[in-house]
Amino acid sequence: MANLKDIRDRIKSVKSIQKVTKAMKMVAAAKMRRAQERMEQSRPYSNSLAEVIQHLLPDVDREMLPLLDVRDVKRKAYVVVSADRGLAGAFNTNLLKIAQKEIDEFGKENVDLFCIGKKSRDHFKRRDYNIIESHVEFWAEMKFENAMMIGRSIIDHFTSGQVDEIHVAYNYFLNIAHQEVKSESLLPLVYESVEGVSHNRLYEPSKEELVTSLIPRHLNVQMWKYLLESYASEQAARMLSMENATSNAQDMIKDLTLQFNKARQAAITTEMLEIVGGAEALGK
């Protein structure tokens, strides 16, 4: 049986770990709520923008726009949105596993990578993938400008013809308990045409110019959405795993306390036996 001091020390250390996991859970919960709010706020803009583009596209000659250009796919680019930090359950692992599988299926030498978040950068760097750009350590003060910056370089990569398709792998925020790894194609843009838009409309500047400036904005907003979804998912995953850690620590404390009491009882019993034995020996 372990000695009393050892058990007491273990109980102490488990308790202090529990304090840490509890605090991390609360922090993650607060951050998640904020991210969720931002997600909701960005939705009207992205929906309206998509609508405007849809109203506009039937009137526009698709051939003229490099961002709508569907080419034979010889090279692809992947944007992998992960977190900067771990301790978030299977959040990063699942994402990286799925992204890597898809990339390997296409052939890793034909894929350019944009890594967002430290975890994805480190993962692919270690395995010698072709990383074009990585963006790390901006989550704490995430701004729309980050999304614009990332969006711009991705668009350049596509329009300059270095890749023929761009995919994004990220964690989609279903709800607090569920996040889903999604892999979507971002470029070339595919839009369904809608009917019933009046043709008697004013455009200033020309339709083509409007579309060419609308679409990059749309992509920025899309990028912003991916960042927010991923961030909210990360915090939700962390919250859940820290919640589990806290309750595991609770169980452990319970077990250890039981063990401690048993050991203490056993020590008292032996001591009493010794005293009784001694007294009997004296009395004879």
Add this chain to the structure above:
Amino acid sequence: MNVFNLEIVTPIRGALDKGQVGYVRCPGLDGSFGIMANHQEGIFALTVGEIKLTRDGQDEFLATGGGFAEIMGHTVKLLVESVEKSSEIDAQRAEKSLDRARTRKSEQDSELNEVRIEASLTRALNRLRVSKR
């Protein structure tokens, strides 16, 4: 005055201003233009500048970083990347960012940065101007 629906939508603050207004003046690429009720439908690009709107006879001024205006039926939607009411703008902060942009302009080196510095300079100037309304 006939009124129409106005919606201002931004990526960060969501759908901001909803309501009935009589008149909106927007900064178009070739200068400002006004929209009143029953305007012809269309889509217009907006640049950095000032939005003026008249609601119940009261004028309101907003600074914007550019975007689009869509007129559909009796609704005007302004999709702008940033928007601030004149009363919300902190004039001191605007002045500081203007100074920052000016210093950066005087010590800039690369070609690519020039465009962005110029843009931030215009934005700062615009915010400062609108804040004085």
